[in-house]
Amino acid sequence: MITSTPIRTCFFVDGFNLYHSICDAQKILPGKQLKWLDIHNLCKKHLHLIGHEAVLSQVSYFTAYAYHLAYKNPNKISRHKAYTRALTATGVKVNESHFKKKDVYDAETGKKIIAHEEKETDVALACAVLEEANKGSFDTAVIVTGDTDLRPVISTFGRMNPEKKLLFAFPFGRKNKELAKISPDSFAFSAESYAKHQFPDKVLLPSGKFVHKPKEW
Numbered sequence: 001m002i003t004s005t006p007i008r009t010c011f012f013v014d015g016f017n018l019y020h021s022i023c024d025a026q027k028i029l030p031g032k033q034l035k036w037l038d039i040h041n042l043c044k045k046h047l048h049l050i051g052h053e054a055v056l057s058q059v060s061y062f063t064a065y066a067y068h069l070a071y072k073n074p075n076k077i078s079r080h081k082a083y084t085r086a087l088t089a090t091g092v093k094v095n096e097s098h099f100k101k102k103d104v105y106d107a108e109t110g111k112k113i114i115a116h117e118e119k120e121t122d123v124a125l126a127c128a129v130l131e132e133a134n135k136g137s138f139d140t141a142v143i144v145t146g147d148t149d150l151r152p153v154i155s156t157f158g159r160m161n162p163e164k165k166l167l168f169a170f171p172f173g174r175k176n177k178e179l180a181k182i183s184p185d186s187f188a189f190s191a192e193s194y195a196k197h198q199f200p201d202k203v204l205l206p207s208g209k210f211v212h213k214p215k216e217w
Contacts, residue, residue, distance in 0.1 A: 007054040010138040011043045011169070012125050014145035015063030021146075021171030025191035034194040035217045036083070040090040042189065042197040043142070046169065049187045050140055057138055060128055061087055062121045064097040079214040086203040086211050095128065097121045126153040133161045140165040144189075146174025154182055 022034045040059050047054040063084065065077050084094045097120035129141050130153070141157070143150060145168065157166045168179050168186035175188045202210040 004053045007051050007140055008057040008138045009047060009050055009054045009140045009142060010057050010132060011039075011059045011142045011144055012129055013039060013059065013061045014121065014125060014143070014147060014150070015061055016121065017145040017147050017174060018171045021174050021189075022194060024173045025194050029191055029195060032195050033217055034191075034198070036086070036199045036201075036213045037194055038090065038197045038199045039087060040092050042193060043144075043169070045193070045197065046187065046189070050142070050167075050185075054140065058093060058132075059091070060093045060095060060125075062095045062097065062125045062128075064121060075214075075216070079216065082211050082214055085205065086199050089203050089205045089211070095124055097124050122147065122149045126150060129153055129157060129166070130160065133157065133164055138164070140167070142167055142169050144169045144171060146170045146176040146179070148176060148178055151179060151182070154179075 018037075018039075019035075022037060026032060026034050039061060040056075043059050044056050047056060061084070063080070065080055088094055125143070125145075129143065132138060133141065141164070143153075143166070154166060157164070165185070167183045168176075170176060170180075170186065170188040172189050172191045172194065180186050199213065201213045203212075204210055
């Protein structure tokens with residue numbers, strides 16, 4: 001009897017790109033709360049688009065906590081951390097980057113303003129894709145983003161791993177023609193798929209405790 005070889009598949013999720021997509025999806029699905037998204041299940045349910053032999057090996061989620069906003073909106077951080085705890089309970093690997101200060105100038109006054117910008121996530125995600133490929137962790141890598149900043153990883157990945165495959169899962173409203181052209185087997189998540197793959201209001205943690213969906217979500 002001939003058996004097919006599993007296609008080990010890893011998803012690498014650009015957390016901020018996905019978050020803004022979720023906010024956009026909520027606008028076209030009135031009354032739906034979509035931020036409590038079960039990313040592991042979402043990715044698993046899309047494996048058939050990669051191939052019937054595709055199996056989910058790992059989901060890695062890349063994000064950063066906005067600690068600079070703690071003084072005026074501390075609940076924003078607590079909600080974010082509640083969500084990442086729910087993700088880890090389903091086996092998602094959470095990778096934390098940081099916000100950095102950035103000097104910008106007011107267009108009207110010309111005065112310097114200190115802003116914060118998150119830039120490490122893209123680099124961390126790209127490095128993780130190449131590192132896991134080198135370790136032999138997958139046959140196919142799927143990057144969940146519509147951000148063209150990650151385009152350089154494709155050519156590097158192809159040169160280093162000609163036997164492996166890399167494609168994109170575009171968050172709703174963020175399908176990128178440039179990325180789709182160089183990775184034609186890529187696919188997109190729909191707003192409805194977010195609604196179908198929500199966590200329950202409380203998620204059981206490995207410790208036996210529960211993490212609860214934030215009231216604002």
